[in-house]
Amino acid sequence: MFRISYFGIRILRIDPAFEKNKITSFIKTTLKEQGFKKVVLGMSGGIDSATTFRLLKEAIEPANILIAHLYYFESKLEDFKSSLQKANIPNENIYELPIKNAVGELRKTLNIPEEDRLRLGNVMARIRMIILYDLAKKNDALVLGTEDKSEFYLGYFTRFGDEASDIEPIRHLYKTQVYQLAKYLGVPKEIVNRKSSPDLWPGHTAEKELGFSYEEADIVLYLYFEQENNLSEIISKGFPNAKKIIDWTCKNSFKHHLPYVIK
Template sequence: MNSINPEKTAAELTSFIKNAFDKAGFTKAVIGVSGGVDSATSHELTKRALGEKNVFPYFLPYEKIKPIVDQVVSLDPGMDRLRQGNIMARVRMTILFDQAKKRQALVVGTENKTEHILGYYTRFGDSASDIEPLRNLYKTQVYQLAKYLGIPDKILNKAPTAGLWEGQTDEGEFGFTYKDADEVLFQLYDLKKDNVEGVDPGVVEKVKSRVSRNAFKHSLPILPFDY
Protein backbone atom coordinates (compact mmCIF):
# COMPACT_ATOMS: atom_id res chain seq x y z
CA MET A 1 0.00 0.00 0.00
CA ASN A 2 1.48 3.30 -1.08
CA SER A 3 1.97 6.12 1.40
CA ILE A 4 1.08 9.63 0.32
CA ASN A 5 3.02 12.86 0.63
CA PRO A 6 0.56 14.54 3.02
CA GLU A 7 1.89 18.06 2.51
CA LYS A 8 1.57 17.77 -1.27
CA THR A 9 -1.81 16.06 -1.03
CA ALA A 10 -3.17 18.72 1.33
CA ALA A 11 -2.07 21.49 -1.04
CA GLU A 12 -3.55 19.73 -4.08
CA LEU A 13 -6.90 19.04 -2.43
CA THR A 14 -7.17 22.54 -0.99
CA SER A 15 -6.56 23.92 -4.48
CA PHE A 16 -9.05 21.43 -5.94
CA ILE A 17 -11.79 22.56 -3.55
CA LYS A 18 -11.14 26.26 -4.15
CA ASN A 19 -11.09 25.85 -7.93
CA ALA A 20 -14.22 23.69 -7.93
CA PHE A 21 -16.15 26.28 -5.92
CA ASP A 22 -14.88 29.12 -8.09
CA LYS A 23 -15.92 27.27 -11.25
CA ALA A 24 -19.37 26.48 -9.84
CA GLY A 25 -19.85 30.07 -8.68
CA PHE A 26 -20.16 29.33 -4.96
CA THR A 27 -18.24 30.66 -1.96
CA LYS A 28 -19.86 28.76 0.90
CA ALA A 29 -19.91 25.11 1.95
CA VAL A 30 -22.09 22.91 4.13
CA ILE A 31 -20.63 19.69 5.52
CA GLY A 32 -21.90 16.95 7.81
CA VAL A 33 -19.44 16.17 10.59
CA SER A 34 -19.65 12.97 12.61
CA GLY A 35 -16.65 13.13 14.91
CA GLY A 36 -14.77 10.73 12.65
CA VAL A 37 -11.56 11.10 10.68
CA ASP A 38 -13.10 11.45 7.22
CA SER A 39 -15.43 14.32 8.02
CA ALA A 40 -12.79 16.03 10.18
CA THR A 41 -10.29 15.86 7.32
CA SER A 42 -12.75 17.02 4.68
CA HIS A 43 -13.87 19.84 6.98
CA GLU A 44 -10.31 21.03 7.60
CA LEU A 45 -9.44 21.02 3.90
CA THR A 46 -12.58 22.97 3.08
CA LYS A 47 -11.83 25.58 5.75
CA ARG A 48 -8.35 26.02 4.30
CA ALA A 49 -9.79 26.42 0.82
CA LEU A 50 -12.70 28.75 1.53
CA GLY A 51 -11.98 30.29 4.93
CA GLU A 52 -13.60 29.13 8.17
CA LYS A 53 -16.37 31.76 8.07
CA ASN A 54 -17.62 30.31 4.78
CA VAL A 55 -17.88 26.70 5.99
CA PHE A 56 -20.93 25.53 7.94
CA PRO A 57 -20.53 22.16 9.72
CA TYR A 58 -23.58 20.23 10.91
CA PHE A 59 -23.35 17.54 13.59
CA LEU A 60 -26.45 15.38 13.23
CA PRO A 61 -26.39 12.40 15.62
CA TYR A 62 -29.53 10.32 16.05
CA GLU A 63 -30.68 12.40 19.02
CA LYS A 64 -30.97 15.50 16.83
CA ILE A 65 -32.88 13.85 14.01
CA LYS A 66 -34.88 11.39 16.15
CA PRO A 67 -38.32 13.03 15.66
CA ILE A 68 -38.02 12.85 11.87
CA VAL A 69 -36.53 9.34 11.79
CA ASP A 70 -39.06 7.97 14.28
CA GLN A 71 -41.97 9.27 12.21
CA VAL A 72 -40.73 7.39 9.15
CA VAL A 73 -39.95 4.24 11.14
CA SER A 74 -43.46 4.32 12.63
CA LEU A 75 -44.87 3.66 9.15
CA ASP A 76 -43.36 0.16 9.33
CA PRO A 77 -42.85 -0.93 12.97
CA GLY A 78 -41.06 -4.12 11.92
CA MET A 79 -38.23 -2.21 10.25
CA ASP A 80 -34.77 -3.71 10.89
CA ARG A 81 -31.85 -1.59 12.05
CA LEU A 82 -30.13 -1.54 8.66
CA ARG A 83 -33.19 0.05 7.06
CA GLN A 84 -33.43 2.47 9.99
CA GLY A 85 -29.77 3.36 9.46
CA ASN A 86 -30.45 4.09 5.80
CA ILE A 87 -33.31 6.39 6.78
CA MET A 88 -31.01 8.23 9.20
CA ALA A 89 -28.45 8.75 6.42
CA ARG A 90 -31.12 10.07 4.06
CA VAL A 91 -32.59 12.39 6.68
CA ARG A 92 -29.12 13.84 7.26
CA MET A 93 -28.72 14.29 3.51
CA THR A 94 -32.04 16.14 3.31
CA ILE A 95 -31.05 18.51 6.10
CA LEU A 96 -27.61 19.21 4.62
CA PHE A 97 -28.96 19.98 1.15
CA ASP A 98 -31.71 22.15 2.60
CA GLN A 99 -29.18 24.14 4.62
CA ALA A 100 -27.00 24.43 1.53
CA LYS A 101 -29.95 25.87 -0.38
CA LYS A 102 -30.63 28.30 2.46
CA ARG A 103 -27.03 29.50 2.47
CA GLN A 104 -26.43 29.32 -1.29
CA ALA A 105 -23.72 26.75 -0.61
CA LEU A 106 -22.44 23.43 -1.92
CA VAL A 107 -22.52 20.22 0.12
CA VAL A 108 -19.03 18.82 0.70
CA GLY A 109 -18.85 15.04 1.01
CA THR A 110 -16.66 12.90 3.23
CA GLU A 111 -16.41 9.59 1.35
CA ASN A 112 -13.04 7.92 0.89
CA LYS A 113 -11.94 5.55 -1.88
CA THR A 114 -12.20 2.45 0.31
CA GLU A 115 -15.83 3.10 1.20
CA HIS A 116 -16.66 3.95 -2.39
CA ILE A 117 -15.20 0.78 -3.93
CA LEU A 118 -16.70 -1.39 -1.17
CA GLY A 119 -20.07 0.29 -1.71
CA TYR A 120 -20.17 1.09 1.98
CA TYR A 121 -22.66 3.93 1.86
CA THR A 122 -26.38 4.59 1.67
CA ARG A 123 -27.61 5.35 -1.83
CA PHE A 124 -28.86 8.95 -1.93
CA GLY A 125 -27.85 9.30 1.71
CA ASP A 126 -24.28 9.78 2.90
CA SER A 127 -23.10 9.29 -0.69
CA ALA A 128 -24.97 12.42 -1.83
CA SER A 129 -22.82 15.53 -2.18
CA ASP A 130 -21.74 18.22 -4.61
CA ILE A 131 -18.00 17.63 -4.22
CA GLU A 132 -15.93 14.75 -2.78
CA PRO A 133 -12.38 15.83 -1.82
CA LEU A 134 -11.36 12.45 -0.35
CA ARG A 135 -12.72 10.10 -3.02
CA ASN A 136 -9.24 9.30 -4.40
CA LEU A 137 -7.72 8.46 -1.01
CA TYR A 138 -7.89 5.08 0.67
CA LYS A 139 -8.88 5.09 4.35
CA THR A 140 -5.33 4.53 5.57
CA GLN A 141 -4.19 7.43 3.39
CA VAL A 142 -6.88 9.65 4.91
CA TYR A 143 -5.34 8.91 8.31
CA GLN A 144 -1.93 10.00 7.01
CA LEU A 145 -3.41 13.24 5.71
CA ALA A 146 -5.42 13.83 8.88
CA LYS A 147 -2.35 13.49 11.06
CA TYR A 148 -0.51 16.07 8.93
CA LEU A 149 -3.49 18.44 9.14
CA GLY A 150 -3.42 18.28 12.93
CA ILE A 151 -6.65 16.39 13.45
CA PRO A 152 -6.82 15.56 17.22
CA ASP A 153 -5.71 12.14 18.45
CA LYS A 154 -9.13 11.49 20.00
CA ILE A 155 -10.53 11.48 16.46
CA LEU A 156 -7.62 9.55 14.94
CA ASN A 157 -7.91 6.86 17.62
CA LYS A 158 -11.69 6.52 17.43
CA ALA A 159 -13.07 3.33 15.88
CA PRO A 160 -14.59 4.23 12.48
CA THR A 161 -18.38 4.15 12.59
CA ALA A 162 -21.25 5.34 10.42
CA GLY A 163 -23.22 6.06 13.60
CA LEU A 164 -26.18 4.04 12.41
CA TRP A 165 -26.90 2.26 15.71
CA GLU A 166 -25.44 1.87 19.19
CA GLY A 167 -22.07 0.12 19.12
CA GLN A 168 -21.93 -0.07 15.33
CA THR A 169 -18.45 0.02 13.78
CA ASP A 170 -17.37 -0.19 10.15
CA GLU A 171 -14.85 -2.96 10.69
CA GLY A 172 -17.32 -4.92 12.80
CA GLU A 173 -19.74 -4.90 9.89
CA PHE A 174 -17.05 -5.77 7.36
CA GLY A 175 -15.44 -8.66 9.18
CA PHE A 176 -12.04 -7.25 8.15
CA THR A 177 -9.92 -4.18 8.86
CA TYR A 178 -9.51 -1.08 6.74
CA LYS A 179 -5.79 -1.83 6.62
CA ASP A 180 -6.41 -5.20 4.98
CA ALA A 181 -9.15 -3.82 2.73
CA ASP A 182 -6.88 -1.06 1.48
CA GLU A 183 -4.09 -3.49 0.71
CA VAL A 184 -6.46 -5.75 -1.23
CA LEU A 185 -8.07 -2.89 -3.15
CA PHE A 186 -4.74 -1.21 -3.88
CA GLN A 187 -3.33 -4.38 -5.41
CA LEU A 188 -6.48 -5.09 -7.41
CA TYR A 189 -7.34 -1.59 -8.62
CA ASP A 190 -4.09 0.37 -8.61
CA LEU A 191 -1.55 -2.34 -9.37
CA LYS A 192 -4.03 -4.32 -11.51
CA LYS A 193 -2.93 -7.62 -9.98
CA ASP A 194 -4.93 -10.78 -10.50
CA ASN A 195 -3.80 -12.29 -7.21
CA VAL A 196 -3.42 -10.39 -3.94
CA GLU A 197 -0.29 -11.05 -1.91
CA GLY A 198 0.35 -10.56 1.80
CA VAL A 199 -3.28 -10.75 2.97
CA ASP A 200 -5.13 -13.78 4.31
CA PRO A 201 -7.01 -15.43 1.39
CA GLY A 202 -10.22 -15.52 3.43
CA VAL A 203 -10.04 -11.77 3.95
CA VAL A 204 -9.34 -11.22 0.26
CA GLU A 205 -12.50 -13.15 -0.64
CA LYS A 206 -14.56 -11.16 1.89
CA VAL A 207 -13.36 -7.89 0.38
CA LYS A 208 -13.97 -9.05 -3.19
CA SER A 209 -17.41 -10.36 -2.26
CA ARG A 210 -18.48 -7.03 -0.76
CA VAL A 211 -17.17 -5.17 -3.82
CA SER A 212 -19.10 -7.50 -6.13
CA ARG A 213 -22.36 -7.26 -4.14
CA ASN A 214 -22.34 -3.48 -4.17
CA ALA A 215 -20.94 -2.84 -7.65
CA PHE A 216 -24.40 -1.86 -8.94
CA LYS A 217 -24.29 1.26 -6.74
CA HIS A 218 -21.66 2.77 -9.03
CA SER A 219 -23.95 2.68 -12.08
CA LEU A 220 -27.14 4.29 -10.80
CA PRO A 221 -29.59 5.12 -12.18
CA ILE A 222 -29.64 2.15 -14.53
CA LEU A 223 -30.53 3.36 -18.03
CA PRO A 224 -32.03 1.51 -21.05
CA PHE A 225 -28.89 1.79 -23.17
CA ASP A 226 -26.82 0.18 -20.42
CA TYR A 227 -28.12 -3.20 -21.62
Protein backbone atom coordinates in the same frame (compact mmCIF):
# COMPACT_ATOMS: atom_id res chain seq x y z
CA MET B 1 -5.24 3.49 15.36
CA PHE B 2 -3.94 2.39 11.98
CA ARG B 3 -0.40 1.04 11.68
CA ILE B 4 1.09 0.34 8.28
CA SER B 5 2.17 -3.29 8.63
CA TYR B 6 0.79 -5.46 5.83
CA PHE B 7 3.07 -6.54 3.01
CA GLY B 8 3.24 -3.87 0.34
CA ILE B 9 1.18 -1.28 2.24
CA ARG B 10 4.10 1.16 1.91
CA ILE B 11 2.90 1.79 -1.65
CA LEU B 12 -0.10 3.56 -0.12
CA ARG B 13 2.04 6.10 1.70
CA ILE B 14 1.25 9.64 0.66
CA ASP B 15 2.99 13.01 0.72
CA PRO B 16 0.56 14.78 3.08
CA ALA B 17 1.81 18.28 2.24
CA PHE B 18 1.25 17.61 -1.46
CA GLU B 19 -2.23 16.20 -0.79
CA LYS B 20 -3.17 19.17 1.37
CA ASN B 21 -2.22 21.62 -1.38
CA LYS B 22 -3.91 19.56 -4.10
CA ILE B 23 -7.18 19.20 -2.19
CA THR B 24 -7.46 22.80 -1.00
CA SER B 25 -6.75 23.98 -4.55
CA PHE B 26 -9.42 21.59 -5.85
CA ILE B 27 -12.01 22.99 -3.43
CA LYS B 28 -11.20 26.59 -4.35
CA THR B 29 -11.23 25.90 -8.08
CA THR B 30 -14.48 23.93 -7.99
CA LEU B 31 -16.33 26.62 -6.03
CA LYS B 32 -15.09 29.34 -8.38
CA GLU B 33 -15.99 27.37 -11.51
CA GLN B 34 -19.48 26.59 -10.21
CA GLY B 35 -20.14 30.12 -8.97
CA PHE B 36 -20.46 29.37 -5.24
CA LYS B 37 -18.71 30.77 -2.18
CA LYS B 38 -20.24 28.72 0.63
CA VAL B 39 -20.03 25.07 1.61
CA VAL B 40 -22.09 22.86 3.94
CA LEU B 41 -20.16 20.11 5.69
CA GLY B 42 -21.78 17.36 7.73
CA MET B 43 -19.52 16.59 10.70
CA SER B 44 -20.01 13.33 12.55
CA GLY B 45 -16.96 13.44 14.77
CA GLY B 46 -15.21 10.77 12.70
CA ILE B 47 -11.89 10.77 10.88
CA ASP B 48 -13.20 11.57 7.37
CA SER B 49 -15.25 14.63 8.31
CA ALA B 50 -12.60 15.89 10.77
CA THR B 51 -9.91 15.66 8.09
CA THR B 52 -12.16 17.25 5.47
CA PHE B 53 -12.88 20.14 7.83
CA ARG B 54 -9.16 20.76 8.37
CA LEU B 55 -8.70 20.97 4.61
CA LEU B 56 -11.78 23.13 4.09
CA LYS B 57 -10.71 25.77 6.59
CA GLU B 58 -7.45 26.13 4.65
CA ALA B 59 -9.36 26.63 1.41
CA ILE B 60 -12.09 29.18 2.14
CA GLU B 61 -13.04 31.88 4.63
CA PRO B 62 -14.64 30.81 7.96
CA ALA B 63 -17.76 32.85 7.20
CA ASN B 64 -18.39 30.66 4.15
CA ILE B 65 -18.23 27.37 6.06
CA LEU B 66 -21.46 25.91 7.44
CA ILE B 67 -21.17 22.94 9.80
CA ALA B 68 -24.04 20.50 10.42
CA HIS B 69 -23.81 17.96 13.23
CA LEU B 70 -26.87 15.76 12.70
CA TYR B 71 -26.94 13.26 15.55
CA TYR B 72 -29.28 10.38 16.35
CA PHE B 73 -27.93 9.12 19.68
CA GLU B 74 -25.90 11.72 21.58
CA SER B 75 -24.32 14.88 20.26
CA LYS B 76 -20.56 14.70 19.73
CA LEU B 77 -20.23 18.40 19.03
CA GLU B 78 -18.06 18.88 22.13
CA ASP B 79 -15.49 16.54 20.56
CA PHE B 80 -14.68 19.07 17.86
CA LYS B 81 -16.20 22.33 19.11
CA SER B 82 -12.79 23.70 20.06
CA SER B 83 -11.57 23.04 16.50
CA LEU B 84 -14.49 25.06 15.14
CA GLN B 85 -13.78 27.91 17.55
CA LYS B 86 -10.06 27.95 16.70
CA ALA B 87 -11.02 28.13 13.03
CA ASN B 88 -13.28 31.13 13.78
CA ILE B 89 -16.41 29.47 12.43
CA PRO B 90 -19.30 31.82 13.35
CA ASN B 91 -21.73 30.34 15.89
CA GLU B 92 -24.63 31.02 13.54
CA ASN B 93 -22.93 28.77 10.97
CA ILE B 94 -22.98 25.75 13.30
CA TYR B 95 -26.11 23.60 13.18
CA GLU B 96 -26.44 21.02 15.96
CA LEU B 97 -29.63 19.18 15.06
CA PRO B 98 -31.11 15.94 16.47
CA ILE B 99 -32.68 13.60 13.92
CA LYS B 100 -34.14 10.98 16.27
CA ASN B 101 -37.71 12.31 16.14
CA ALA B 102 -37.68 12.62 12.34
CA VAL B 103 -36.30 9.08 12.00
CA GLY B 104 -38.85 7.79 14.52
CA GLU B 105 -41.80 9.31 12.67
CA LEU B 106 -40.65 7.92 9.35
CA ARG B 107 -39.96 4.52 10.91
CA LYS B 108 -43.57 4.41 12.13
CA THR B 109 -44.91 5.58 8.77
CA LEU B 110 -42.91 2.91 6.92
CA ASN B 111 -43.54 0.29 9.61
CA ILE B 112 -39.83 -0.50 9.99
CA PRO B 113 -39.16 -2.97 12.82
CA GLU B 114 -36.66 -1.65 15.37
CA GLU B 115 -34.51 -4.73 14.84
CA ASP B 116 -34.16 -3.97 11.10
CA ARG B 117 -30.96 -1.99 11.56
CA LEU B 118 -30.12 -1.74 7.87
CA ARG B 119 -33.39 -0.10 6.82
CA LEU B 120 -33.31 2.19 9.84
CA GLY B 121 -29.70 3.13 9.10
CA ASN B 122 -30.61 3.98 5.52
CA VAL B 123 -33.41 6.23 6.76
CA MET B 124 -30.96 8.03 9.08
CA ALA B 125 -28.48 8.61 6.25
CA ARG B 126 -31.17 9.91 3.90
CA ILE B 127 -32.67 12.24 6.49
CA ARG B 128 -29.21 13.71 7.01
CA MET B 129 -28.95 14.18 3.25
CA ILE B 130 -32.27 16.04 3.18
CA ILE B 131 -31.13 18.39 5.94
CA LEU B 132 -27.73 19.05 4.36
CA TYR B 133 -29.27 19.91 1.01
CA ASP B 134 -31.92 22.10 2.61
CA LEU B 135 -29.18 24.03 4.43
CA ALA B 136 -27.31 24.31 1.15
CA LYS B 137 -30.38 25.70 -0.61
CA LYS B 138 -31.08 28.11 2.23
CA ASN B 139 -27.52 29.45 2.22
CA ASP B 140 -26.75 29.23 -1.52
CA ALA B 141 -24.04 26.67 -0.84
CA LEU B 142 -22.70 23.36 -2.10
CA VAL B 143 -22.59 20.17 -0.03
CA LEU B 144 -19.09 18.90 0.66
CA GLY B 145 -18.85 15.11 0.89
CA THR B 146 -16.50 13.08 3.08
CA GLU B 147 -16.36 9.72 1.31
CA ASP B 148 -12.98 8.01 0.92
CA LYS B 149 -11.86 5.57 -1.77
CA SER B 150 -12.16 2.52 0.51
CA GLU B 151 -15.84 3.22 1.18
CA PHE B 152 -16.38 3.95 -2.50
CA TYR B 153 -14.86 0.68 -3.75
CA LEU B 154 -16.60 -1.36 -1.04
CA GLY B 155 -19.93 0.35 -1.71
CA TYR B 156 -20.04 1.03 2.02
CA PHE B 157 -22.56 3.85 1.87
CA THR B 158 -26.28 4.50 1.54
CA ARG B 159 -27.44 5.41 -1.95
CA PHE B 160 -28.83 8.95 -1.97
CA GLY B 161 -27.75 9.22 1.67
CA ASP B 162 -24.23 9.69 3.00
CA GLU B 163 -22.74 9.47 -0.51
CA ALA B 164 -24.86 12.35 -1.80
CA SER B 165 -22.73 15.46 -2.30
CA ASP B 166 -21.65 18.16 -4.74
CA ILE B 167 -17.90 17.97 -4.08
CA GLU B 168 -15.87 14.94 -2.93
CA PRO B 169 -12.40 16.18 -1.91
CA ILE B 170 -10.99 12.97 -0.36
CA ARG B 171 -12.56 10.23 -2.48
CA HIS B 172 -9.20 9.63 -4.19
CA LEU B 173 -7.66 8.60 -0.84
CA TYR B 174 -7.96 5.21 0.84
CA LYS B 175 -9.00 5.19 4.50
CA THR B 176 -5.45 4.52 5.70
CA GLN B 177 -4.26 7.45 3.59
CA VAL B 178 -6.89 9.68 5.21
CA TYR B 179 -5.41 8.72 8.57
CA GLN B 180 -1.95 9.72 7.35
CA LEU B 181 -3.29 13.08 6.22
CA ALA B 182 -5.27 13.55 9.45
CA LYS B 183 -2.14 13.17 11.56
CA TYR B 184 -0.29 15.67 9.40
CA LEU B 185 -3.14 18.18 9.69
CA GLY B 186 -3.28 17.86 13.47
CA VAL B 187 -6.65 16.14 13.86
CA PRO B 188 -7.03 15.44 17.62
CA LYS B 189 -5.73 12.06 18.80
CA GLU B 190 -9.08 11.09 20.30
CA ILE B 191 -10.60 11.26 16.81
CA VAL B 192 -7.64 9.56 15.10
CA ASN B 193 -7.71 6.72 17.64
CA ARG B 194 -11.50 6.23 17.53
CA LYS B 195 -12.76 3.25 15.55
CA SER B 196 -14.43 4.27 12.31
CA SER B 197 -18.23 4.10 12.63
CA PRO B 198 -21.29 5.31 10.71
CA ASP B 199 -23.04 5.44 14.13
CA LEU B 200 -26.22 3.80 12.89
CA TRP B 201 -26.76 1.75 16.07
CA PRO B 202 -25.15 1.45 19.53
CA GLY B 203 -21.67 -0.08 19.39
CA HIS B 204 -21.65 0.07 15.60
CA THR B 205 -18.18 0.09 14.04
CA ALA B 206 -17.34 -0.17 10.36
CA GLU B 207 -14.76 -2.92 10.74
CA LYS B 208 -17.08 -5.05 12.87
CA GLU B 209 -19.81 -4.82 10.24
CA LEU B 210 -17.44 -5.40 7.34
CA GLY B 211 -15.60 -8.29 8.97
CA PHE B 212 -12.10 -7.05 8.13
CA SER B 213 -9.82 -4.10 8.84
CA TYR B 214 -9.38 -1.09 6.58
CA GLU B 215 -5.64 -1.68 6.81
CA GLU B 216 -6.03 -5.02 5.05
CA ALA B 217 -8.86 -3.86 2.78
CA ASP B 218 -6.93 -0.92 1.38
CA ILE B 219 -4.01 -2.91 0.05
CA VAL B 220 -6.33 -5.63 -1.30
CA LEU B 221 -8.44 -3.02 -3.09
CA TYR B 222 -5.32 -1.35 -4.46
CA LEU B 223 -3.90 -4.63 -5.76
CA TYR B 224 -7.24 -5.67 -7.27
CA PHE B 225 -8.47 -2.45 -8.87
CA GLU B 226 -5.30 -0.49 -9.58
CA GLN B 227 -2.71 -3.23 -10.10
CA GLU B 228 -5.24 -5.65 -11.64
CA ASN B 229 -4.04 -8.62 -9.57
CA ASN B 230 -6.50 -11.50 -9.56
CA LEU B 231 -7.91 -12.88 -6.32
CA SER B 232 -5.56 -15.89 -6.23
CA GLU B 233 -2.52 -13.65 -6.59
CA ILE B 234 -3.69 -11.43 -3.75
CA ILE B 235 -4.43 -14.36 -1.43
CA SER B 236 -0.96 -15.78 -2.14
CA LYS B 237 0.55 -12.53 -0.84
CA GLY B 238 -0.88 -13.21 2.60
CA PHE B 239 -4.24 -11.45 2.80
CA PRO B 240 -6.65 -13.86 4.56
CA ASN B 241 -9.76 -11.75 3.99
CA ALA B 242 -9.13 -10.98 0.32
CA LYS B 243 -12.15 -12.94 -0.93
CA LYS B 244 -14.45 -11.35 1.64
CA ILE B 245 -13.21 -7.89 0.67
CA ILE B 246 -13.68 -8.44 -3.06
CA ASP B 247 -17.09 -10.01 -2.41
CA TRP B 248 -18.14 -6.75 -0.74
CA THR B 249 -17.16 -4.79 -3.83
CA CYS B 250 -18.99 -7.20 -6.13
CA LYS B 251 -22.27 -7.24 -4.23
CA ASN B 252 -22.33 -3.43 -4.09
CA SER B 253 -20.99 -2.67 -7.57
CA PHE B 254 -24.51 -1.84 -8.79
CA LYS B 255 -24.40 1.29 -6.61
CA HIS B 256 -21.86 2.81 -9.00
CA HIS B 257 -24.05 2.38 -12.09
CA LEU B 258 -27.44 3.77 -11.03
CA PRO B 259 -29.74 4.67 -12.55
CA TYR B 260 -29.80 2.17 -15.40
CA VAL B 261 -30.95 3.77 -18.65
CA ILE B 262 -31.68 2.75 -22.22
CA LYS B 263 -28.64 3.31 -24.43
